[in-house]
Amino acid sequence: MNKTILAIDQLSKTVGHAFAWCIVILTLGTCYEVFVRYALNDPTSWAFDLSYLMYGAVFYMAGAYTLSRGGHVRADMFYRKWPERTQATVELVLYVLFFFPGILALVVAGGDYGFESMRIRESSVNSPAGVPIWPLKMMIQFGAGLLALQGLAEVLRCIVCLREGAWPARLHDVEELEQQLLQQHGSQSPQASATGAKPEGAAP
Numbered sequence: 088m089n090k091t092i093l094a095i096d097q098l099s100k101t102v103g104h105a106f107a108w109c110i111v112i113l114t115l116g117t118c119y120e121v122f123v124r125y126a127l128n129d130p131t132s133w134a135f136d137l138s139y140l141m142y143g144a145v146f147y148m149a150g151a152y153t154l155s156r157g158g159h160v161r162a163d164m165f166y167r168k169w170p171e172r173t174q175a176t177v178e179l180v181l182y183v184l185f186f187f188p189g190i191l192a193l194v195v196a197g198g199d200y201g202f203e204s205m206r207i208r209e210s211s212v213n214s215p216a217g218v219p220i221w222p223l224k225m226m227i228q229f230g231a232g233l234l235a236l237q238g239l240a241e242v243l244r245c246i247v248c249l250r251e252g253a254w255p256a257r258l259h260d261v262e263e264l265e266q267q268l269l270q271q272h273g274s275q276s277p278q279a280s281a282t283g284a285k286p287e288g289a290a291p
Contacts, residue, residue, distance in 0.1 A: 088243050089255055095157045095240035096258045102233060103152025106145055113141035136211045136218035143223045147230030151237035156260060174249035182242050189236045197227030 120134035153159055165176060204221040211218045247255045 088249055089118040092240045092243050095236055099155040099233060099237045100258055100260060103149045106148040107143040107210050112139060116213040116245045123291060129180060132214045132216040133218055136214055140223050144226060147226040150230055151233035154237045171248055171253055175245040177264050179245040182238060189229055190238060193231040194235060201228050258277055
């Protein structure tokens with residue numbers, strides 16, 4: 088079961104990292120548009136379409152990666168104080184009752200929406216460039232499918248936690264600086280308490 092969880096996590100990580108390059112493309116395109124618009128007085132006809140295509144691709148395809156990292160918004164003022172088995176029980180119920188019905192509906196509806204857009208070779212009406220937007224709409228179903236697959240991994244994670252009393256480890260990946268500082272502080276605090284040392288700059 089742990090191997091299955093880590094395999095799904097790895098897939099979500101790979102797809103998320105790949106589509107993260109859309110942010111670089113978005114940044115370069117926006118910078119180019121700002122330069123030609125204000126320095127050369129010659130704005131492009133495609134920059135607006137590029138911006139929402141790239142942002143939409145990241146939004147659709149990195150959702151599973153964000154879920155695998157526990158990065159979605161969570162109101163955890165009560166949750167974080169519960170025992171781990173209680174956390175797992177609540178999460179398992181919420182995944183079954185709310186997560187999977189919504190995500191599976193998005194897979195079905197997104198598939199119809201995306202394939203119809205591809206059938207008519209839909210392009211943007213926001214600019215004269217006629218940028219194709221059907222590839223973005225095709226991503227709705229694939230992104231939702233990856234999210235459903237990652238949801239399965241989270242359900243398996245809940246089952247492991249209920250069985251073993253502890254959450255299984257997640258793949259190591261990049262961490263926000265704030266999280267690194269919290270972990271560093273947590274690892275140093277017991278040592279500081281044992282030696283009686285005070286943090287630098289603390290009052291005597």
